[in-house]
Amino acid sequence: MIKKFENPLFVTQPSLPKYELYVKIIKRIWDNKWISNNGPIHTEFEKSLKNYLQSNNITLFTNGHLALDIAIRSLNVKGEVITTPFTFVSTAHAISMNGLTPVFCDIKTIDYNIDEDSIESLINEKTTAILPVHVYGRPCNIIKIQELADKYNLKVIYDAAHAFGVQIDGTSIGDFGDISMFSFHATKVFNTIEGGALTYKDDLLKDKFNLLKNFGIKNEDEVSMVGLNAKMSEFQACMGILNLDNINNDIKKLKTLTELYFSNLSKIPGIIFNEIPNNIKYNYAYMPIIVDETKFSITRDELFKRFKEYNIFTRKYFYPLVSDTLAYSHIKSNTPNATYLSNRILCLPIFSDMTLKQVQKVCDIIKFISK
Numbered sequence: 001m002i003k004k005f006e007n008p009l010f011v012t013q014p015s016l017p018k019y020e021l022y023v024k025i026i027k028r029i030w031d032n033k034w035i036s037n038n039g040p041i042h043t044e045f046e047k048s049l050k051n052y053l054q055s056n057n058i059t060l061f062t063n064g065h066l067a068l069d070i071a072i073r074s075l076n077v078k079g080e081v082i083t084t085p086f087t088f089v090s091t092a093h094a095i096s097m098n099g100l101t102p103v104f105c106d107i108k109t110i111d112y113n114i115d116e117d118s119i120e121s122l123i124n125e126k127t128t129a130i131l132p133v134h135v136y137g138r139p140c141n142i143i144k145i146q147e148l149a150d151k152y153n154l155k156v157i158y159d160a161a162h163a164f165g166v167q168i169d170g171t172s173i174g175d176f177g178d179i180s181m182f183s184f185h186a187t188k189v190f191n192t193i194e195g196g197a198l199t200y201k202d203d204l205l206k207d208k209f210n211l212l213k214n215f216g217i218k219n220e221d222e223v224s225m226v227g228l229n230a231k232m233s234e235f236q237a238c239m240g241i242l243n244l245d246n247i248n249n250d251i252k253k254l255k256t257l258t259e260l261y262f263s264n265l266s267k268i269p270g271i272i273f274n275e276i277p278n279n280i281k282y283n284y285a286y287m288p289i290i291v292d293e294t295k296f297s298i299t300r301d302e303l304f305k306r307f308k309e310y311n312i313f314t315r316k317y318f319y320p321l322v323s324d325t326l327a328y329s330h331i332k333s334n335t336p337n338a339t340y341l342s343n344r345i346l347c348l349p350i351f352s353d354m355t356l357k358q359v360q361k362v363c364d365i366i367k368f369i370s371k
Ligand SMILES: *Cc1c(COP(=O)(O)O)cnc(C)c1O
Pocket: 063, 064, 065, 066, 087, 088, 090, 091, 133, 159, 161, 162, 183, 184, 185, 194, 195, 196
């Protein structure tokens, strides 16, 4: 018998800077008497982040969802947008809230991302954009997707909510497509409490984003377009500055934890995981496994329940598929790989403050259950 964890072990735990450092940095907010609306700390954080992500252009937002909504809005796309059902509902909601129709494309079992070879058959005269997700931070086939976009004159917006810090052959993940969205939500590898950002190629979008996130207000006398309120506050920017100082160290710790998971899990029949390709600098933010019930002793759903007996709270990211929710029941789709994975995937606990001992114990429990 293996004893259960004394305290609940959740799939993730937010990275927090030292309490004293946060107290010290927010003193600046009291000194400035400036808590939101493009304050000095916001400006400083935006600059540091631009440097870290090596992007030409970056704009901060109060959360990732509104950033994605505004990204879609800014490109004036109409009609249908091809996306994946294997994602957080935010992706499809951002499309729908703009009066567009999401069209769900199947995914690949090797990296859980949109299947670039299935996109073309979904393109018709109404299609105006592709919105792929770098699921768990693993890059989509950015080359093939751009070729399709060029061939059919489509915009490409990446939901890079999971992909902070990821690089392909040394190029930042945010440098592909027209726009990429990052989320800095508490559950993501890098957080600003709540927060998000867009990185993009076209310099001219900068002014448009600044208008769209602040009610379309151009100056005291002029409102030049319809807009939202999606500004990042000074408190969020403070958290961002401190967490950015720790991100490389956090990712290093996550890599060590992942390696221990991989070496243990590779010995358990029916537990499948996909290795990270060599040309990818990864962020190790998620630890997804596929439970193949024909080779493992129990199903994913049973394993999920058994974990709870040990005080381990895993997550079925992404179940149900977005296309299987009531909100999207009016949209027809045929995505067998997505359905297969959605019923078998389980994300195991991983966060920068997790210990190797905790990872080993989670693995030992899976081994014990598998017998
Ligand atoms: C977290 C997430 C979002 C939304 O980001 P928020 O910052 O929480 O608004 C969008 N898409 C995906 C895939 C996400 O995981």
